[in-house]
Amino acid sequence: MRQALAENLLAICPIIEKGPTNEHILPIFLALLRDESSDVRLNLFKRLEDLNKVIGLENLQQSIVPALKDLSEDKNWRIKLSVVEQYPALAKQLGEAFFTEKLLAICLGWLYDTVYSIRMAAIQNLKELTQLFGSQWAEKNILRKMIELKQETNYLHRLTTLFGMAELAQVITSDAIKKNFIPILQQMSKDKIPNIRMNVAKTIISIREKHMRS
Secondary structure, eight states: OHHHHHHHHGGGHHHHOHHHIIIIIHHHHHHHTTOSOHHHHHHHHHTHHHHHHHHOSGGGHHHHHHHHHHHHTOSSHHHHHHHHHHHHHHHHHHOHHHHHHHTHHHHHHGGGOSSHHHHHHHHHHHHHHHHHHOHHHHHHHTHHHHHGGGGOSSHHHHHHHHHHHHHHTTTSOHHHHHHHTHHHHHHHTTOSSHHHHHHHHHHHHHHHHHHHHO
């Protein structure tokens, strides 16, 4: 019952407009944000855009962030995956400055997740955020942290660096690729793990194809 309510509650905001939304919907929304069920809270965020259209999120950010952080650390990896997938849309609604300050660290933390699907979703997430905020934003805020994974002893995390470079090369500038990626690929081409070296080659091919198309 509460899951269904959370899933559909915000959809009526554009219909009833600002006054009734503030009076009737907002108190229920804030109560559901504290619900013990992860699914209930997640369903709210799936329709958050409808609330944003009517009253904006500026005054709700301090309520939204704690709920997002709790969901981002949920023990159920499927819940966590669903949250990852919501972040680009949330970033668009919350704005670059607020998102970068309050929520970006969570996105970067997902690169270290033990679940492969979460790591890959995190990379796609960062790609979409770069498309939203731009190549300079990515250089300033995410590339260094992603590249740090090359130092991890777990080769799966080093692979994440390569997968991330292959994806982000599609949306950052050629200068950023040359400055940030080429030296790292040269280093990683000497990795002791054959699978790493093979994926270095795949990443280089992917980057070359991007250059050839541009």
